[in-house]
Structure formats: C-alpha cells, structure tokens
Amino acid sequence: MKLYEGVKIDAHAHIGEFGGWANVACDPDELLALMRLHNVERSCVFYWDNAMVHRAAVEHPRKITGIVWPDPRQRGARDLVHRALTDWHFKGVKLHPLIHAFLPNDEIVYPIMEEARKARVPVLIHSGHPPFSLPWSIGELAENFRDVTIVMLHMGHGHGVYIQAALSVAKRYDNVYLETSGMPMHTKIKEAVEVIGEERVMYGSDVPFHDPGVEIARVCASGLSQAQLEKVFYANAKEVLRL
Numbered sequence: 001m002k003l004y005e006g007v008k009i010d011a012h013a014h015i016g017e018f019g020g021w022a023n024v025a026c027d028p029d030e031l032l033a034l035m036r037l038h039n040v041e042r043s044c045v046f047y048w049d050n051a052m053v054h055r056a057a058v059e060h061p062r063k064i065t066g067i068v069w070p071d072p073r074q075r076g077a078r079d080l081v082h083r084a085l086t087d088w089h090f091k092g093v094k095l096h097p098l099i100h101a102f103l104p105n106d107e108i109v110y111p112i113m114e115e116a117r118k119a120r121v122p123v124l125i126h127s128g129h130p131p132f133s134l135p136w137s138i139g140e141l142a143e144n145f146r147d148v149t150i151v152m153l154h155m156g157h158g159h160g161v162y163i164q165a166a167l168s169v170a171k172r173y174d175n176v177y178l179e180t181s182g183m184p185m186h187t188k189i190k191e192a193v194e195v196i197g198e199e200r201v202m203y204g205s206d207v208p209f210h211d212p213g214v215e216i217a218r219v220c221a222s223g224l225s226q227a228q229l230e231k232v233f234y235a236n237a238k239e240v241l242r243l
C-alpha cells in the first residue's frame, strides 16, 4: 500500500476533552501539529463548547473551520446554530443523536435543519450506535430534507450491518454523503465510492478518538485510484463544506 501524500482536508476533528469512557483530549496546538505531520490543510472542528471552537477558528482562520454542535433539546439551540452560521461563519452543523438522546428524524431537529437549509450548509450526523444513531434513522431525516446535505459520520461505524446500511441509505438518498473515520473495513470505502459515486465519500479522522495516520492508511488501503483519493481526501469536503 502506498500512502497518499497530497494535501488533505479533515472533515471531522475535535478540540477539547472527552472524559468518561473515552478519556481522550486535544488542544488546538496538538491538532495543528497533527495537521502539519499529515499534510492537512484545514480541519472541520466541533466540540460541545462551541465558544471554544469559535475562539480556535478566530485564532487560526486558515487552518480551523468551525462546525456548530447544538443539543436540539436545549432551549436556544436554534439561536445558537443561527448565530454560529451567520456571525461566526461556521460552515456546518454537527448532531450527535446518541450523546444527546434523540432520534435523527425527531421534530425537535427540524428547526436546526431549517437553519442549515437557509445557510446552505451540511449537517454532519454521528452514526453507528443504537438506539439513536442508526443509518436507517438518518435516512428518514434525509428523506424529509431532500434539499439539505447530510454527512453520515463514521459511515455506520464499527458494525458490519450498519456499515452496509450506511451504503444503502446513501444509495437511496443522494443528499447523503459518507465520512470514513473509525470505520474498520478499508474495503467498504472503495465499495462506497462504487455504489454512491466518488463525489460523496470524504475523509475525516475524528481526532482525538483516532489517529490521522491510521485513518489515512485505511483510506489508502481501500484500492481507490489516485484521482479518487484526491476527491476523498480533499475535493469533496472542499465542495460540500464550501471551504
């Protein structure tokens, strides 16, 4: 396997501390060091402390792009999203249905989808864990918001059945894109490109949960052509997130 050495965009990275079972953390300097090491031009960064992400994006405008991460059940979630997408120039919305305990197609999500639609930004949704973040449920949301781009983070994550479901949901709904982080099967990255097209699969690392070196290697091992790797590692995220 040959590693892709071209410049990359990371569609999924974090700063901040994730305690509890995860026990991982990353500050902006550590993220920037990883980006230098792996030739990453820009990272899309989200954390539940959105003000912290805003500060990092203001400090490193050419390296860090903010993605707003609301809890849809909280009063003021819509206002937070609106402010981040307008005043702060964030480029997308992240939802984590498992952490915040809601189904992706629950009506509480709709005001946030409407803000994303107005701002013409994608909604990035964690996938792969029952009961709240399964690909089929994300598909129901995609069906109700056909004009909003949804990036299914982890493309089903660690479970083969969910990975397969991620591919079939993305095949059914052309507003669904797949992001590769934390998904163990390199073969499924090539399969995704073949099933849904080379424009709709993008690289993400999920730093600090995963190491970019490992995540990059898996994409490279999948057997994509050089031109396809250029799309997955760079062009697709640039286009979808309007970077």
Ligand SMILES: [Zn+2]
Residues within 6 Å of the ligand: 012, 014, 206, 209
């Ligand atoms: Zn993540």
